[in-house]
Amino acid sequence: MDSLQDWPEPVVRVQSLAESGLSVIPNRYIKPPSDQPSLQTSKNNQQGIPVIDLSSLMDDVAGCRATIQAVSAACREWGFFQVVNHGVSMELMERVKETWRTFFRQPMNVKQAYANSPKTYEGYGSRLGVEKGAILDWGDYYFLNLMPASVRSHERHWPSQPPSLRGITNEYEKEVAKLCQTLMKVLSISLGLDVDYMQNAFGGAGGAGECLRVNYYPKCPQPDLTLGLSAHSDPGGMTVLLADHRVGGLQVRKGDAWVTVQPLPGALVINIGDQIQVLSNSVFRSVEHRVLANSAYERISLALFYNPRSDLPLGPAKELVTPERPSLYRPMTFDEYRVYIRKNGPRGKTQVESLKAQ
Template identity: 60%
Template structure:
């Protein structure tokens, strides 16, 4: 799809292999600048603040007041935080557990088995260890597996792992259920913005929307204070539904000048607004910078499901949300054009979406 990204600029090193080798000092390529290293927020602040937690089961209540209150809570979280957790979301807890365990097993396979799925930056699909193709760029302490689910015409199950044996079936079943959950949330987002219920879904392309999964593996790190599992960034797509590792916290969300550590709730999804919904909502909803910590005692596995516009969909602020007092903040751009920036440079805070803003 993107001819300029046919190969990685340097040999790929698997972070899990570095971790398993027993090194005590991480290579310089993984060491962040002092201002970018973790540990800049006190533990007391972290323990007192968490992103909103919303019970989606209340949307099914016979009480319309409770249904409206729940929808309002989602709207407030989108405007004020850009992040929230959902419980009673309708996705089987058993399916979630089986899915995560299957991917734990994948990353414990011999290196030669995982290497069969080694990816390239042309699509990022497969087993990877870096984001961005800038030569000499600082790297994050993580490996991952990325795959496409929607649109159906680009779904290629032959690129999905065959080991463990249930992996392909689980990916299909899990992705189907998370897409349903994403569709429910999109209707609420639209209504909360004063748009027709299906406006955002149709803007994403309807049945031609995009969806993909990135399974993140964060190995143990001998010097976790010097690096990050994933550098600060906002997600370039529409919405992310993250199934985190409940045993080890690591996700941090920017809140003003501080980084807030998210305390994951068992069987919950962490939902965050991506850049495309910020554009469509004309910044009524905002994507928020986040990053991932690593630690020396435990590895982590998380599953990030990206609910995106179709690649050729032209994304721009909804006409109903612009006017003399609220001019459009962003130019029209396809999602393919937008994500080329991220695929070239890797995580860059909010540099992309902020750079698009029209001068005031």
């Protein structure tokens, strides 16, 4: 882990660049032509990613079964879906988003007190990966470890301003964790596994890992040349995204095209991460996604990552391994897995593909 002690060069805050009034972005942020959104196939799919009403889980058997089937189909075909009637109040979602927006609007010297390092990523950051001279993304972020309690971010990593930030973040985490535990049961059932299989594989209800990345994407004068976040699949288990429904930007890869996600007011966007792809023996697929830059608006989003306990080896469920479908992945702990990400930054699906059993 020595190579992850510090950044290879001084960190520049994207927000500072955006607020400096520049009209041309620095070369460090210009993506190769093949990755520039202006030159790639994109589409506004009228259907979009599936939208699933979770209130039906409380309905009769038929309604519950239909919801489970809808989630299963979304995980197989898209790797992404939006959920409504999910149990997290809209008022809480708006409050936590605005509280974090207040943090990012503070003076730079206040935020700099929480500058992060690649050793743990906890705190205020502006890059992923430690490759010197790498092409960077047009966005800043704040990263915190929330659960289990043994790895929770230390008090020094939590912003003291605004004063309500810590309390409301914890309140939001508890509500989203309940949603994740429900979805883990739905995924287990839809794979034909015991209802608690996935949760147990992740370390049980109290053992699963939870971390939060609050993304801040400032205005960009040349959004066609860069990305707010490069294409990647999420390394963890499941991601719950609280997006800004007024300012879109998330795109999901579907075949050879990028589909723009239109977040619904009050909805949460769910996506499958690499660990569930591994555990399901590739029945469910993590999918590449990226974030566009925007010339007219800033954008904030909160991504809560629900992950396996970091020291548990995780491989395909034995019930999903057959002579016709052998085990596709070798077991690996999440600690081992994310070192790759922290060294290399977002790189499509290269990491999960490298896990495939030889």
